Amino acid sequence: MSTMKFDTVVLGAGIVGVCVAVHLQKRGQRVALVDRKAPGNETSFGNAGLIQREGVYPYAFPRELGTLMRYARNRSPEVRYHANAMLKAAPFLWQYWRNSHPVKHAAIARSYSTLIEHCVSEHRSLAADAGASALLRPIGWMKVFRTEAVRDSETRLAEQWHREYGVEFESLDAASLQQMEPDLDRSLIGALRYTASDSVSDPNALVTAYAEYFEQLGGRCLIGDANTLRDHWQVDTSAGTVVASSAVVALGPWSDQFSSRLGYRLPLGTKRGYHMHYGAQPGARLNHPVLDVERGYLLAPMAKGIRLTTGAEIALHDAPKTPNQLDAVEPTARTLFPLAGRLDAEPWMGRRPCTPDMMPIIGPAANHKGLWFAFGHAHHGLTLGPVTGRLIAEMMTGEETLVDTRPFRADRF
Template structure:
């Protein structure tokens, strides 16, 4: 079987690339070891973060770093056996988190973020999945005045620099929009231009089915078999394409290393669990308890509790200690009932040292393209990444200046 392009990876990024290429008349094969949307794209918080102009930086406060070293923090945990390998990555990540460098990164990163909501809404409408996207924003809540003041000041800066819109919620207004939250909260910030998704897996699945309606082929296959040609082994036989896109998320490093690339990539793992709400309690928005490093999101299956980051080997066994630690706190924030999942779900976020994805052509191979490293914003940036890759591959004018995201920066 021959195609114009094979896209490796059927998460939100790979599926979006496949859709946009197929729309432009390319014959595309989308290949993954699982059905679309069943790895990293399955278990995120469901946020499409128009406010996310500053990618998540590594804290530089010495007290915070000492807290991390004790490995008891709610927002970051680590496996000791992974630290030697990941230490060079963390050092560069920490350096790029300096406020001056971080601000420069945000100026580039924001050019992607500004398109995230419109691109998702357009793709969802084409795929017949608009009902999965909620245009209601999401809320960050506060327990202390110091944290509230600091976060409000930061968001006001985002508003001046990048046009981020928000609503400051005093206790009365917070109770009005979320009556079942803990009444001791001091207030919140609602990001009004951001969207959320009621079922991320269903959304990616809908995009993949749209891709197939356009004439694309999804195949179960093994990205590790990629070889020059470009050939890949699948359950339906070997396929061959004139070009290849690697969009394997946290497994992109394995694929690129086999081709001779040594890129500064690492993985942040995270966990989630679903709960039934108690009695008639209702959660209307995703809510981030920023001081305790977890998020509650209303999902089709129930209330999803998501955790912070875990630094570990990509395939190390699950250690959901953060979930265990934050669950009692979350139960006080909102009346959670019984667990609905047999065990915690675990996902992996693919990260780069400068917090920005790698999008564009490879430097050592013709007709090889990269699209990975989206970290916490894979769902957010999937559709705009798909458009940009398709524009570059077909020679169209490109919506965003792609120079900051080129692989050559490393």
């Protein structure tokens, strides 16, 4: 087998790995991007397509007793679990619950918001370079409401985020909502629109465009198995053996399995999620991604159709698909917007890689020179891909970083 020499091998071609590869290649590095599939065909394929400028507070574990009791019954549309997974997941969930205390959550947000602050501008810059700006929609997204209590609670949160971090939003009454989205359920009492966030019409196409730009810069996309990595740093691919001076682990939900082989014990959990595409009834149009806050699902207009995405499912890593949440929310989604038939042969499933403190792992590995970590972005992988790529590249090349990266280092655990 032939040998190919590079400065860096990036393991994992989701949105994070692709962005790491792009930013390193732009800085004069010779980079190989290695994955078992073409770029953007695992976790990055099936998300809601949101670039969440409003996401300054990462998604916390609920602490209200009523909510916990509802989740415990395992019938909630927002969260489902497999009973046989709970013992293994318990240590992670316990730490996640502790970090979700309001005081700790607020402290986490102070660090996390520094990443979120740059998510839209970094995507727009990279999309412009890659000729993919048409895939970004600078129109924001909506939370829609059925009851005054939930509307008022969500509005108070939006006002808090605006005071603390400048998050922009507008409140829509029922009439204003109907003007913007005339085909939504007329019984809705209003909405919040997060105006500074972008959305993506095809997340897979966006990752593919970024990967093609990486290749235009001289990088190589290769099919290979990260588990063959050895000897600081060699990895086997279909085109030969890659030999590099450094390696970046950006394997998403598989990152902890890989890093444990090297002696690292990083507390990575996964939240599984599902999506399905639907047609729209004749004459109906959905303009914005819309979260049905009280029913636990999101509808997003995509190039392929209307994408219905679910909440979180806790399960063993390789457990078979159980798209019960999708089946549970589909009838309600059909009352929210006039969906037509299903367009996919079967529901898509992906795994969101999560840390118990809700922040990604970005930075050097403590015990291996030349090894770097970039994973654990949970619900914000698409949102934070370009920011993470830039930070890793800046650290690896000795530049001043866009933000303080110390809160995201692996050695915090």
